[in-house]
Amino acid sequence: MFCAIVRGEAEASVPYADDRVMVIMDIGLVTPGHLLVVPRVHAVGLEDLDEETSTHVWRIGHRMGRALRRSGLRCAGVNLFLADGEAAFQEVFHFHLHVFPRFEGDGFRIAAEWGTRARDLLDQEARAVRSGLQELEFPSAEKGSDHDLSA
Known part of the structure; x- marks a missing residue:
């Protein structure tokens, strides 16, 4: 699906794009304003993505987090979340970085022992x-x- 979005063959709401990444609003959001930073080159996970592109993904993720704080959307904090592999809860096998606003009572939890x-x-x-x-x-x-x- 992300490849189709990057190629312009599928709909997406895009707050930012450049020659290496596209930032899209996540339709399966955690909170309003949930963004995905998606590299234009197809890579399943960390092993498949070159470090320069990965660095750019994280740089843009950082900027998007800062933008969320200034956006007027409800945002008391920000999570940057990467799921690399099925065991890490990756569901879409095209590398992407989640950037989403957090606020008290938003319902998102990470439970661990x-x-x-x-x-x-x-x-x-x-x-x-x-x-x-x-x-x-x-x-x-x-x-x-x-x-x-x-x-």
């Missing part, structure tokens, strides 16, 4: 993430060590 982790487990997980960065050949992947707050 929040907890704390032992430092040794956190250190082990940090090493695993650094290993993943090295696989991506990320230049600063070798920086950082357990307990290093500057990493």
Whole structure:
């Protein structure tokens, strides 16, 4: 559906567009003013989207959040939400960033079993993430060590 919208073959209410993204009003909204920042290039998720386009999506999401606060719509806060993969509640398999206004009593909740982790487990997980960065050949992947707050 998003590809059809981007190509102009399906209807959408568009508050912003440029050569890389289109921002559309979400028809399945959480709150009035719910926006979707959709890249013009098709990408299913994070693995399929180049970092430059992803950075632009987040930049525009930031601007849209600021615009929502100034829009006159009910907006005491803003959520930026990305669902990457079915396990993360992705329902439309074209990368997109949700930007939606929040206010008391709006009904949106994120429920989880929040907890704390032992430092040794956190250190082990940090090493695993650094290993993943090295696989991506990320230049600063070798920086950082357990307990290093500057990493």
